[in-house]
Amino acid sequence: MTANTAVLDPTAGFGSITIQVVVLPRKVEKPGAPIDEITLDQEPDEVLPEDGASPVTSYLERPKGGKLCCVFLVNGQRHDGLDNSFIVQQLGFKYLRNPTCLTSVNPLKRAETRRVVRTG
Amino acid sequence: MSDKAPVSLLEQPRLLSLLLEAKTTSDLGQIIKSLPIVDESGYTWSALDPSTGWQPGRLHWVPVGRDRGNAGRIQLAGEPYNPHAERLINGMEALIELARRLELLKDPQATMPESPRDAVERYFGLPRLDSIPRISDKAKRRALETQLREMRKKLTLRVEFSKKQNEFIVEIRDHGIGQPADRIHETLLSLGQTDKADKPYLIGVFGQGGSSAYAASDYSIVLSRRAPECLDGKADAVGWTVVKKVIPKGRRDPYYAYLATLPDGRVPSIVAPPSQFPHGTLFKHLAYDFGRQGSAVARTLYYALNHVLFNPVLPYDLYAMKADPDAMNGTAHRLARQARRLELDRVKHLYKPFQSQPVGNAL
Numbered sequence: 001m002t003a004n005t006a007v008l009d010p011t012a013g014f015g016s017i018t019i020q021v022v023v024l025p026r027k028v029e030k031p032g033a034p035i036d037e038i039t040l041d042q043e044p045d046e047v048l049p050e051d052g053a054s055p056v057t058s059y060l061e062r063p064k065g066g067k068l069c070c071v072f073l074v075n076g077q078r079h080d081g082l083d084n085s086f087i088v089q090q091l092g093f094k095y096l097r098n099p100t101c102l103t104s105v106n107p108l109k110r111a112e113t114r115r116v117v118r119t120g
Numbered sequence: 121m122s123d124k125a126p127v128s129l130l131e132q133p134r135l136l137s138l139l140l141e142a143k144t145t146s147d148l149g150q151i152i153k154s155l156p157i158v159d160e161s162g163y164t165w166s167a168l169d170p171s172t173g174w175q176p177g178r179l180h181w182v183p184v185g186r187d188r189g190n191a192g193r194i195q196l197a198g199e200p201y202n203p204h205a206e207r208l209i210n211g212m213e214a215l216i217e218l219a220r221r222l223e224l225l226k227d228p229q230a231t232m233p234e235s236p237r238d239a240v241e242r243y244f245g246l247p248r249l250d251s252i253p254r255i256s257d258k259a260k261r262r263a264l265e266t267q268l269r270e271m272r273k274k275l276t277l278r279v280e281f282s283k284k285q286n287e288f289i290v291e292i293r294d295h296g297i298g299q300p301a302d303r304i305h306e307t308l309l310s311l312g313q314t315d316k317a318d319k320p321y322l323i324g325v326f327g328q329g330g331s332s333a334y335a336a337s338d339y340s341i342v343l344s345r346r347a348p349e350c351l352d353g354k355a356d357a358v359g360w361t362v363v364k365k366v367i368p369k370g371r372r373d374p375y376y377a378y379l380a381t382l383p384d385g386r387v388p389s390i391v392a393p394p395s396q397f398p399h400g401t402l403f404k405h406l407a408y409d410f411g412r413q414g415s416a417v418a419r420t421l422y423y424a425l426n427h428v429l430f431n432p433v434l435p436y437d438l439y440a441m442k443a444d445p446d447a448m449n450g451t452a453h454r455l456a457r458q459a460r461r462l463e464l465d466r467v468k469h470l471y472k473p474f475q476s477q478p479v480g481n482a483l
Contacts, residue, residue: 017479059451071430076248076429076432078430
């Protein structure tokens with residue numbers, strides 16, 4: 001075997017997973033901007049529709065919608081994405097659903113992402 | 121009066137200038153009119169015998185990937201932004217592959233980089249791009265930012281709009297290894313073929329990501345020149361072709377075809393000085409359909425590309441309908457820079473990278 005031949009080990013699994021979480025502070029409200037109303041009858045697992053901009057909106061795929069705040073990357077390229085219902089329902093961090101952006105390197109391993117973030 | 125036959129545009133050096141300057145379908149239409157092309161009704165490519173009906177000395181439309189049924193795969197993406205991200209990835213790979221080939225010329229036993237990031241660190245001295253804003257050593261951070269700026273010049277995406285024709289043009293240019301003219305049909309114009317699968321330092325595997333851009337364009341011009349150090353005895357020339365959608369008369373199966381000069385699919389080439397077209401590859405997509413108009417495209421493209429290439433292994437420049445480029449380092453870099461700013465301003469936030477963990481086959 002020459003020195004520059006790649007060796008793929010079928011038992012090696014899927015490599016490694018690296019997860020990163022960014023939570024940004026709420027943006028300073030502009031004078032005259034509407035104040036968010038608090039929903040008093042919200043169920044524990046209920047995800048409210050997003051109307052306004054969240055602190056991470058400008059970093060997300062759609063500037064107006066700002067939906068895919070959990071992204072799964074391979075070599076830095078997005079291969080899959082989830083909206084913030086993953087943060088509420090899978091991670092159980094409902095108060096962090098708006099200001100959080102989460103990246104993970106492996107699109108196949110959502111469960112792995114959940115485990116690492118919950119225990120990290 | 122001279123009895124010499126007029127020299128075809130195909131033989132004239134000015135053809136390269138015309139291809140490089142073409143900005144609209146009308147410009148390209150003029151070029152195509154002046155070329156000796158056998159149109160679709162005069163020649164139909166067949167996988168079994170492509171030379172039947174071939175007229176030597178003239179150009180013919182040959183299916184991309186030499187696959188008559190290529191439309192399904194080329195039109196699969198159905199989304200106008202992602203093919204550009206795929207082409208940018210190809211450009212990054214071309215830059216890495218050139219560096220790898222130069223390394224092997226110096227040391228034939230040099231081991232392969234283990235991953236694209238490993239390659240970028242070894243050849244260009246760049247770490248993960250999102251780690252750069254958080255480097256506390258100011259001198260080191262500035263040196264890396266300078267290196268980022270230099271690297272960006274080697275890979276660019278330019279979008280322009282012709283008001284007269286109401287058409288977008290998208291150009292993706294890399295100054296990487298490029299392809300020899302006689303291999304363009306097997307590489308840049310192939311579908312589902314790849315020579316990257318055994319190279320862990322490259323990114324793509326399936327060999328067709330960027331081809332969806334053909335579906336959103338009326339015409340695409342492809343030009344490529346191999347880096348002089350990597351010619352391996354081949355002629356130093358610029359290979360070129362044009363890709364378009366062919367709708368055969370009386371049939372329901374359109375396909376995408378390119379101009380070939382030989383029945384085996386090889387494309388024509390032009391001998392030109394490197395100053396006119398340095399090594400690397402250029403894809404020009406004419407009358408590109410973004411599904412929307414005007415400056416909204418420029419704004420959307422910035423976000424869409426930064427999100428798809430969230431933390432790219434190499435940076436690139438985006439000229440989105442303006443003379444000055446936007447630095448495209450990925451959304452992860454922007455987030456890291458914002459977190460750094462908040463840290464300096466002592467504003468409460470969280471920027472938490474978890475330790476890398478192995479992932480097994482079973483959950």
